[in-house]
Amino acid sequence: MCPYYSWKRVYKTHLARCYRTTCPDPCDSQPCQYGGTCIAEDFEKYHCVCPTAFGGDVNCAPQQGLDCNVDLLLLIDGSSKMTHEGFLQHKTFVKQFLHTVLTADTQVNVGVAQFSDGVQMELPMGQHSDVSDIGKVIDSMHFKGGSTKTGKALHYLTQIGFKTSSALVKDHPRVLVLLSDSKAEDSVAESAKNARKQKVFLLAIGSQSRQSELDGVTGNPQHTITYSNPQSLLNKIPELSTKICSVGNQGCLSRPLDLVFALDASSGVGKDNFDKVKDYVKSVITQFEINRDITQVGLVIYGSRSRTIFGLDAFDSGTNLQKAISLVPYLGGTASTGSVLLHIYDDVLSIRQGARPGVNKVAVVLTDGASTDDAAVPAQTLRNNGITVFAIGIGDAQKESLLKIAGFATHMVMVPSYEDLKYFEDIVVHRLCEVAKAPINLCKPNPCMHGGECIMHNASYRCECKGWEGVHCEHRISNPEPRGDLPRIHRKRRRRQRKLRHLNRRGKRRSRKRHGHRKNQELLL
Numbered sequence: 001m002c003p004y005y006s007w008k009r010v011y012k013t014h015l016a017r018c019y020r021t022t023c024p025d026p027c028d029s030q031p032c033q034y035g036g037t038c039i040a041e042d043f044e045k046y047h048c049v050c051p052t053a054f055g056g057d058v059n060c061a062p063q064q065g066l067d068c069n070v071d072l073l074l075l076i077d078g079s080s081k082m083t084h085e086g087f088l089q090h091k092t093f094v095k096q097f098l099h100t101v102l103t104a105d106t107q108v109n110v111g112v113a114q115f116s117d118g119v120q121m122e123l124p125m126g127q128h129s130d131v132s133d134i135g136k137v138i139d140s141m142h143f144k145g146g147s148t149k150t151g152k153a154l155h156y157l158t159q160i161g162f163k164t165s166s167a168l169v170k171d172h173p174r175v176l177v178l179l180s181d182s183k184a185e186d187s188v189a190e191s192a193k194n195a196r197k198q199k200v201f202l203l204a205i206g207s208q209s210r211q212s213e214l215d216g217v218t219g220n221p222q223h224t225i226t227y228s229n230p231q232s233l234l235n236k237i238p239e240l241s242t243k244i245c246s247v248g249n250q251g252c253l254s255r256p257l258d259l260v261f262a263l264d265a266s267s268g269v270g271k272d273n274f275d276k277v278k279d280y281v282k283s284v285i286t287q288f289e290i291n292r293d294i295t296q297v298g299l300v301i302y303g304s305r306s307r308t309i310f311g312l313d314a315f316d317s318g319t320n321l322q323k324a325i326s327l328v329p330y331l332g333g334t335a336s337t338g339s340v341l342l343h344i345y346d347d348v349l350s351i352r353q354g355a356r357p358g359v360n361k362v363a364v365v366l367t368d369g370a371s372t373d374d375a376a377v378p379a380q381t382l383r384n385n386g387i388t389v390f391a392i393g394i395g396d397a398q399k400e401s402l403l404k405i406a407g408f409a410t411h412m413v414m415v416p417s418y419e420d421l422k423y424f425e426d427i428v429v430h431r432l433c434e435v436a437k438a439p440i441n442l443c444k445p446n447p448c449m450h451g452g453e454c455i456m457h458n459a460s461y462r463c464e465c466k467g468w469e470g471v472h473c474e475h476r477i478s479n480p481e482p483r484g485d486l487p488r489i490h491r492k493r494r495r496r497q498r499k500l501r502h503l504n505r506r507g508k509r510r511s512r513k514r515h516g517h518r519k520n521q522e523l524l525l
Contacts, residue, residue, distance in 0.1 A: 068245035069107040071172045073125060073161050074098075074179065076141075079116040079148040081182030087143045089230045090179045093205075095138045097237050102131045109172065111161060112138060115153035116146035125162055150184035150217070154191040158198050175244050178204045178217060189422055192217045196426065203243055205236065219426030255436035256359045257288070258312055260298040260348050263328070264367040266335035267303070273418040274330050277366050277394075280421040282325050287429045290318040296356070297321055298348050303333030306343035313354030337371040337405065341378035341389070349387055349445065351472050357447035357461070362435050364390040364428070365405060369397025376404040383407055386444025388435045392428065394418055449473045 027038035032048035040046050074097075076090050098110060111125030112134075123137045154176070162174050176195065195202055196219060204214035208226045215221050225240060227233050261281050265274055281299075288295040296312040309328050315321045344363050349355045363382060379389050391406040393399070394415045406412040410431065415424050443454035448463035452473035455462055465473035 066101045066108055066241055066245055069172055070244060071109045071111075071125060071162055071174045072244065073111040073113065073157060073174070073176045075153060075157060075176060076112070076114050077116075077148065077150075077178075077180035077182055078114040078120075078144040078146075079182055080145045081148055082180070084143045086181055086230070089233060091138060091141055093179070093233050093237075095135055096234060097240060098134055098138075099131055100237055101241055102129075102134070107172075110134065112141075113153070113157060113161060114141060114144060115149065116144045117149055119153045119156045120144065121161070148180075148182045148185045150178070150180065151186040151188040151191040154178075154188065154195055154202075154217070158191070158195040158200050162200075173201060174199065175201045175203065177240070177244075178202070178214075179206070180204070180214075181206050181210055183210070183213060188213075188217055192219065193422065193425075203240070205233075205240065215427075216423040219423065220430050221427060222430060223426075255295075255433065256293070256356070257295045257432070257436040258298075258349060258355050258359050258361040259285075259288070259295060259432065260300060260312070260344055260361075260363045262300045262302060262340045262344060262363060262365045264335050264337075264365075265301040265303050265329075265331040266370070267332045268335060268368055268370045271330045273394075276418040276421060278325055278328055280366075280425070282322050283422070283425055284429060285318060285321060287425075288318075290321055291316045296354065298354075299325065299328065300340060300344060300348060301328060301331055302336060302340035302343070303331035304336055305331075305333070306336070306340040307331070308343070308348060311348060311353050312356075335367065335371045336373050337365065337367060337375040338373040338378045341365070341375055341382060341405075345378070345382055345385070345387070345445075349382075350449075351447050352449055352474070355445075357472075358440055358442050360435050360438060360440055361387045361445065362390060362432060363387055364392065364432075366392045366394065367397065367402075368395050369393050369401055371401070375401075379405045379407065385446070386441050390428070390431070392424070394421070447472055 025040055026042075026044055026046040027040050030038065031046065032038045036048040038046050038048055074094050076087070076094060078087055082090075094112060102108060102110065109126040110123065110128075111121065112123035114120050114122055122141050123134060128134050128137065157176060161176070192202060201223075202218045203223050203225070204217050205225045205227075206214050208228055211221075211224060211226050214224045214226070218224050223243065225236050225243070227236060263274070263277050263281070269277070285295075285297055288297070290297060292313060297315070298312040299309040301307050301309060310324055315324065341363065347353060349361050349363070351357065355361065382389050388411065389406055390411050390413070391402040392413045392415060393402040395417055397414070399412075399414065402412050402414070403409065413424055413428060413431075415421055442461045443456060446452075446454050447461070448454045448465070450465070450468045450473045452463040452465045452468065455464055463471065463473050467477060469475050469477050
């Protein structure tokens with residue numbers, strides 16, 4: 001029953017029986033998966049607007065397969081902190097992900113492991129290739145419980161996890177994906193660093209609250225995938241696929257780069273922390289090929305004054321470079337960041353000091369942020385001349401002052417303490433490589449010395465010199481030809497020259513007179 005109203009000076013309510021026909025909406029059943037938006041077209045038809053990388057079918061199923069060949073090991077956290085519900089969510093994600101990426105055309109060897117106190121290989125690497133068999137193995141996994149020994153698991157799987165099948169292709173990149181939402185109860189940094197040195201590409205998936213710790217595992221925020229709630233976890237399948245296939249694009253060993261480090265050696269840093277900074281720089285440069293054709297490295301330290309320890313062309317091998325960094329002295333005094341940037345521009349990143357034309361150039365400043373001068377203007381001078389400036393702020397460094405040095409937020413890295421520098425190695429290398437791969441302006445910084453003008457010409461450049469000669473105006477002209485664009489000789493100098501010419505002419509006339517007089521005397525005799 002429903003009310004029926006009529007109006008006659010007042011409203012009267014009449015009881016009546018109502019009949020309503022409701023047509024079902026085709027989107028009521030939520031047919032679009034993975035965050036797709038359903039749009040009804042009529043009473044029966046609809047279409048889905050799918051997120052990027054989804055669209056394998058009309059309902060936004062993920063696109064099938066991986067575009068790369070890898071050895072893939074998925075490590076699931078089965079510790080008590082995860083809870084049984086969290087473990088099941090990660091297990092479901094792994095099953096759905098493998099169902100999506102494993103096709104008949106993809107050459108992917110897969111392994112699945114669970115860890116807590118120890119490590120259990122649920123699916124040995126490369127043992128199964130059939131998706132249905134892999135799904136059954138994952139369904140049979142049981143929650144273990146126990147403490148969270150993440151570092152121990154990473155160490156074990158780096159050594160053993162990729163060696164359980166003789167059928168593995170040795171040339172395939174090795175990728176380890178960690179799925180965890182609980183805090184590790186052992187040291188993770190050394191195990192993760194060792195895995196990266198063994199060329200194991202680390203990815204991590206977890207909730208947003210755990211991002212900082214997961215970044216420490218991967219060494220690069222770009223390799224960490226986070227989600228806001230467990231329901232959105234399945235939406236991360238395309239992102240994980242993309243990151244797995246980016247393994248072949250890591251590093252920039254073959255990219256030319258002129259790289260200068262400026263280390264804060266002031267009294268605010270202290271000798272012990274300065275030694276940690278030196279160790280960090282030594283670790284970073286191991287990821288570059290050091291020689292005069294690929295990567296050149298220079299080093300400057302600064303306190304109240306700047307000092308070049310070695311220039312770009314000083315070393316052509318990483319071994320000698322490492323030894324030289326170990327011997328760098330501590331200065332003390334107050335920090336002057338602006339002065340060191342100008343020092344780098346004038347005395348380090350110049351052609352006469354070994355910098356190479358046509359090669360991207362980067363200055364990396366490592367500081368605690370304290371400085372007695374303004375570094376914003378010198379930093380802008382470097383950027384205006386094609387030199388990228390990176391600022392690594394350590395401890396309580398002011399973000400605003402570092403941003404003025406770096407110019408862009410992507411060129412600035414904040415490190416909580418000197419002990420945490422080791423966690424930020426890969427992210428700095430990754431961003432340096434992005435600069436190395438960037439397009440090059442051949443005339444910035446100006447490769448022409450002594451005021452020469454750089455002129456672009458046919459995808460190359462030439463130097464227009466004034467009073468100098470050579471490819472980069474490096475040689476002084478000993479007897480320059482007179483040119484119309486050179487300044488006129490000073491008036492006094494011109495008068496002096498005219499006077500000399502006049503005296504020369506008068507001397508010649510006298511000489512002719514004497515010669516004629518002598519000739520007449522000879523005739524008379």
